[in-house]
Amino acid sequence: MSPLTLPPPDRFSLRGKPVAAAEHVELLVVGAGAAGCAAAIAAANAGVSVMLVDENPVSAGLVGMDVPLHFGGRATNAVQTPERLVERVLETSPALAEAFELGVDVRLSTNVWGAWVKAPGLVLAGGLAGLADETKSWFVGFDRLIVAAGARDLNFTFQGSDQPGVMGAQGFDTLLTRYDAFAGRRLAIVGSGELAIRTAEKALERGLEVAALIELRDAPQGPAEAVARLVARGVEIVTGHVPLAAHGDADGVRRLVVAHRDDADHRREIACDTVVMALATVPVIELLDVLGAKRLMAPERGGHVPVVAEGGATSLSEVFVAGDCAGLGGDAQGSGRRAALAALASLGRTSEALAEAPDISPAPGDPAEPASAGLAYQLEWAQAMLATGGPDVLACLCEDVTRGEVLGVRPPRYLGWRSNTLARRDLVTLAEDGPINQDQIKRLTRACMGPCQARRCREQVALMMALGANVAPETVPLAGYRAPVRPLPLSVLADWQESADMDAGWNVWFGIATQWIGYEDIGTEREAEQLRAGMPY
Amino acid sequence: MSEIGTGTSVVVVGGGVTGLSAAWWLARSGVAVTVIEKGIVGFEASGRNGGGCTHYQSPLFHEEQRLWPQMDELLGYPTEYQRGRIVFQVDPRKERFHEGLAMRLPSGYAWDVLDPRQVRELVPLAGDNVVSGVHFHFGGHANPQRTSQAYAWAAQDHGARILQHTAVRGFETAGGRVTGVETAGGTIGCDALVIAAGPQTGRLVAMLGHDLPMAAARAEMIVTEPLEMMPITGVDGNGLYGRQTLRGNLAYGGGPHEWFGDVGLEETPPKPSGSVTRNIARRVAELLPKAAHARVIRSWAGVIENTPDGRPVIERLAAPDNVTVATMSSVGFGLSPASGRAIRDLVLDGACSFADLEKLRLSRFEGLARDWRDGLNWLPPEAVISAAVS
Numbered sequence: 046m047s048p049l050t051l052p053p054p055d056r057f058s059l060r061g062k063p064v065a066a067a068e069h070v071e072l073l074v075v076g077a078g079a080a081g082c083a084a085a086i087a088a089a090n091a092g093v094s095v096m097l098v099d100e101n102p103v104s105a106g107l108v109g110m111d112v113p114l115h116f117g118g119r120a121t122n123a124v125q126t127p128e129r130l131v132e133r134v135l136e137t138s139p140a141l142a143e144a145f146e147l148g149v150d151v152r153l154s155t156n157v158w159g160a161w162v163k164a165p166g167l168v169l170a171g172g173l174a175g176l177a178d179e180t181k182s183w184f185v186g187f188d189r190l191i192v193a194a195g196a197r198d199l200n201f202t203f204q205g206s207d208q209p210g211v212m213g214a215q216g217f218d219t220l221l222t223r224y225d226a227f228a229g230r231r232l233a234i235v236g237s238g239e240l241a242i243r244t245a246e247k248a249l250e251r252g253l254e255v256a257a258l259i260e261l262r263d264a265p266q267g268p269a270e271a272v273a274r275l276v277a278r279g280v281e282i283v284t285g286h287v288p289l290a291a292h293g294d295a296d297g298v299r300r301l302v303v304a305h306r307d308d309a310d311h312r313r314e315i316a317c318d319t320v321v322m323a324l325a326t327v328p329v330i331e332l333l334d335v336l337g338a339k340r341l342m343a344p345e346r347g348g349h350v351p352v353v354a355e356g357g358a359t360s361l362s363e364v365f366v367a368g369d370c371a372g373l374g375g376d377a378q379g380s381g382r383r384a385a386l387a388a389l390a391s392l393g394r395t396s397e398a399l400a401e402a403p404d405i406s407p408a409p410g411d412p413a414e415p416a417s418a419g420l421a422y423q424l425e426w427a428q429a430m431l432a433t434g435g436p437d438v439l440a441c442l443c444e445d446v447t448r449g450e451v452l453g454v455r456p457p458r459y460l461g462w463r464s465n466t467l468a469r470r471d472l473v474t475l476a477e478d479g480p481i482n483q484d485q486i487k488r489l490t491r492a493c494m495g496p497c498q499a500r501r502c503r504e505q506v507a508l509m510m511a512l513g514a515n516v517a518p519e520t521v522p523l524a525g526y527r528a529p530v531r532p533l534p535l536s537v538l539a540d541w542q543e544s545a546d547m548d549a550g551w552n553v554w555f556g557i558a559t560q561w562i563g564y565e566d567i568g569t570e571r572e573a574e575q576l577r578a579g580m581p582y
Numbered sequence: 583m584s585e586i587g588t589g590t591s592v593v594v595v596g597g598g599v600t601g602l603s604a605a606w607w608l609a610r611s612g613v614a615v616t617v618i619e620k621g622i623v624g625f626e627a628s629g630r631n632g633g634g635c636t637h638y639q640s641p642l643f644h645e646e647q648r649l650w651p652q653m654d655e656l657l658g659y660p661t662e663y664q665r666g667r668i669v670f671q672v673d674p675r676k677e678r679f680h681e682g683l684a685m686r687l688p689s690g691y692a693w694d695v696l697d698p699r700q701v702r703e704l705v706p707l708a709g710d711n712v713v714s715g716v717h718f719h720f721g722g723h724a725n726p727q728r729t730s731q732a733y734a735w736a737a738q739d740h741g742a743r744i745l746q747h748t749a750v751r752g753f754e755t756a757g758g759r760v761t762g763v764e765t766a767g768g769t770i771g772c773d774a775l776v777i778a779a780g781p782q783t784g785r786l787v788a789m790l791g792h793d794l795p796m797a798a799a800r801a802e803m804i805v806t807e808p809l810e811m812m813p814i815t816g817v818d819g820n821g822l823y824g825r826q827t828l829r830g831n832l833a834y835g836g837g838p839h840e841w842f843g844d845v846g847l848e849e850t851p852p853k854p855s856g857s858v859t860r861n862i863a864r865r866v867a868e869l870l871p872k873a874a875h876a877r878v879i880r881s882w883a884g885v886i887e888n889t890p891d892g893r894p895v896i897e898r899l900a901a902p903d904n905v906t907v908a909t910m911s912s913v914g915f916g917l918s919p920a921s922g923r924a925i926r927d928l929v930l931d932g933a934c935s936f937a938d939l940e941k942l943r944l945s946r947f948e949g950l951a952r953d954w955r956d957g958l959n960w961l962p963p964e965a966v967i968s969a970a971v972s
């Protein structure tokens with residue numbers, strides 16, 4: 046029995062290495078859409094220091110990666126010079142201009158890639174947010190945070206949907222109206238609900254052609270009068286069909302083949318240069334999940350949404366939500382104002398002007414209330430797309446993972462792995478060992494692991510998992526979001542102004558000197574010698 | 583639920599690589615094994631680590647090196663093991679780091695010292711700032727999550743049972759032996775018990791009357807988008823550990839860890855807090871300047887177990903004498919093929935057949951001061967007010 050040798054006191058832990066915020070604001074608002082602007086304006090009117098951050102206009106690099114929206118390679122050259130788009134973004138948002146005039150510290154082309162309150166390693170009074178622009182990243186401290194990050198598109202892939210010309214309705218709207226940088230001419234729109242109709246109307250208004258709306262069910266889902274108006278303007282409503290394949294050339298899509306949902310051989314072709322996926326939007330909850338705000342599955346509010354109380358309060362006392370990211374629908378401006386009021390009240394800075402803002406939006410969904418149709422409509426789409434398109438279609442574009450590989454829980458193809466034991470494994474056998482989990486499928490198949498950070502595949506992979514394991518889609522747990530929630534170059538994310546303490550107290554692992562002494566040497570003179578020499582690196 | 587089968591039945595608490603490898607080795611020996619895991623197999627440190635398999639300090643080192651190249655075939659599932667590792671430095675103060683290594687590396691394992699030009703030849707993403715490097719022709723890396731699942735599936739293929747989402751809350755003892763483990767779903771009987779519960783091992787062992795001093799900490803890693811494959815993927819240095827994955831992503835960690843006060847038995851794993859994310863990114867950009875443009879797409883954090891001297895405890899207890907305890911003190915992934923085999927030997931034969939583990943006994947901590955964590959400064963960060971420095 047050798048005597049115990051203890052290592053020297055630890056100087057390599059986070060203790061004594063606090064994260065430094067470069068700036069501090071009372072209220073940080075993320076997202077300068079209707080909700081975020083309304084919140085910022087209301088708070089500024091009450092005399093609070095407000096920073097309003099929005100990533101738009103985003104860089105061409107991100108547009109090309111389909112971040113933060115599914116731009117589908119249909120942007121014009123205008124996105125190469127985001128500086129010039131700034132003016133356009135301001136023009137299209139009078140509220141943003143108003144916020145500017147009120148002295149709100151508006152930061153455009155700036156993203157928030159992470160936010161934390163009382164996280165491990167960050168024992169904070171308020172909170173901390175990680176910001177980045179094209180060249181650098183930094184931390185901003187805040188007393189209160191309002192997340193008004195909006196919604197992104199629900200995407201389903203089909204054969205050929207990885208070429209330019211297949212995009213989401215939100216991506217389309219941003220290019221068309223916010224950036225004036227949409228490159229397509231003739232659209233096929235997937236979906237026939239309000240989102241699809243709104244998309245078609247905007248396109249027509251701007252002089253674009255809309256060839257068709259494609260709907261899986263037998264009848265269009267949106268209001269009959271609105272559908273009739275589209276039909277009168279020459280838009281065909283193709284019901285009972287789903288996209289099967291997009292064909293094109295070097296410039297992307299030229300035509301879309303749709304198939305009858307029950308018979309893949311029953312097809313027709315639609316000439317178009319753009320396919321807009323306009324089935325549904327999904328609340329952007331990534332920062333809220335990084336923050337650790339409580340969530341619930343509420344299909345009627347768009348899927349995974351934060352648990353929200355009066356005034357947009359979340360389970361975290363410093364964090365409030367407004368607009369679509371709090372759950373789809375409702376009055377975005379009103380929810381922004383109310384979130385500002387609630388945030389201010391929680392700081393002890395209630396404003397009377399604000400207190401009068403009436404609540405005209407529907408009450409947040411009661412978590413106990415059973416969802417009417419759940420994700421049934423989305424699941425129907427997933428099912429029909431799988432039945433018609435088959436298992437060889439990519440479910441995850443970045444990582445080149447097919448639907449069949451998700452269903453079969455296959456390791457990535459580049460491993461070139463085959464074994465009989467592996468062939469016997471699939472989602473059904475995995476589900477026998479316990480409830481399926483998207484993070485597990487992610488790690489095993491790599492679906493949702495790519496640079497687009499799963500914006501184009503997250504929901505459809507979850508639906509595919511539900512189909513494969515034969516469980517209700519609402520029960521598939523959310524694959525967790527992790528910072529940075531925007532793909533940032535190493536050189537941008539890097540802290541080039543790191544403190545001397547950080548550098549001096551840095552070790553590759555724990556820096557426990559005794560840990561690395563060779564077993565043979567423990568308790569011998571060689572142990573002492575090595576401890577004196579210090580860690581090799 | 584009471585008896586789980588006839589013959590010897592072993593319950594393994596903890597579905598990390600240590601417990602899973604042990605279960606696989608036991609199942610291969612024809613033993614009826616049940617792994618009880620509070621979450622999903624490999625979802626804690628075992629699926630969140632750097633994947634490094636180069637632990638020259640360990641008595642299990644030789645077995646670690648012997649087994650890894652065979653693991654894919656033995657398990658029947660891919661681990662992504664890649665042999666070899668390059669470590670290089672870009673900080674002039676560390677130019678002669680290989681001298682420290684030479685003091686420590688056991689004989690019989692080939693390695694070369696590299697000059698900056700040689701480093702750049704082997705590591706295309708390296709830059710002009712290289713000061714020196716080493717190339718190990720042993721060791722290497724594997725994919726942690728894939729390996730964890732491979733152990734679990736391979737153990738099942740040999741008849742092992744894996745109970746996920748089941749936390750062990752206590753033990754039943756009779757006649758000086760553990761006869762069952764208590765879970766929310768009932769008591770599961772056993773002839774022998776293995777406790778390999780990572781950071782929770784100390785709490786569980788305490789229920790059997792033993793004091794296993796341990797502290798838990800959190801560490802973070804970041805990962806970039808995929809880049810072109812380098813000829814050797816096990817490349818690190820500049821205060822980082824990590825690798826290029828077989829997909830091409832750069833996955834690196836290092837730097838300050840955060841000590842936790844206490845980790846509850848059923849706590850969910852923490853996410854990264856951003857407290858070292860940017861510092862890791864900086865070091866990766868310095869190490870591999872030609873990858874500085876690569877986008878970071880994720881980060882993660884894991885909870886890690888450590889004993890006061892940073893060395894494992896792998897021991898069959900004297901009382902209750904059918905209990906084997908294993909905690910690997912923060913480097914348990916790479917050693918897992920060997921630690922599982924050692925546990926199998928201890929459970930079935932009472933002694934490890936291929937390595938001396940005497941110095942890793944729990945009794946070395948007898949007489950350790952109660953406030954040992956204060957002495958070692960293994961303490962959580964103090965409260966900090968977020969304040970602008972401008």
Ligand SMILES: Cc1cc2nc3c(=O)[nH]c(=O)nc-3n(C[C@H](O)[C@H](O)[C@H](O)COP(=O)(O)OP(=O)(O)OC[C@H]3O[C@@H](n4cnc5c(N)ncnc54)[C@H](O)[C@@H]3O)c2cc1C
Nearest residue numbers: 596598599600620628631632634750780884913914915916
């Ligand atoms: C970021 C990071 C990087 C690392 N890098 C490396 C590296 O490069 N090389 C290396 O070798 N090591 C590395 N490590 C360390 C390594 O991951 C761990 O040492 C190793 O995974 C420990 O495995 P384990 O099975 O002993 O413990 P764990 O992986 O912690 O598994 C223990 C399991 O027990 C379960 N459990 C706990 N309590 C109970 C209960 N009451 N009932 C049921 N189940 C329970 C837990 O849920 C858990 O799944 C790293 C760790 C981290 C976090």
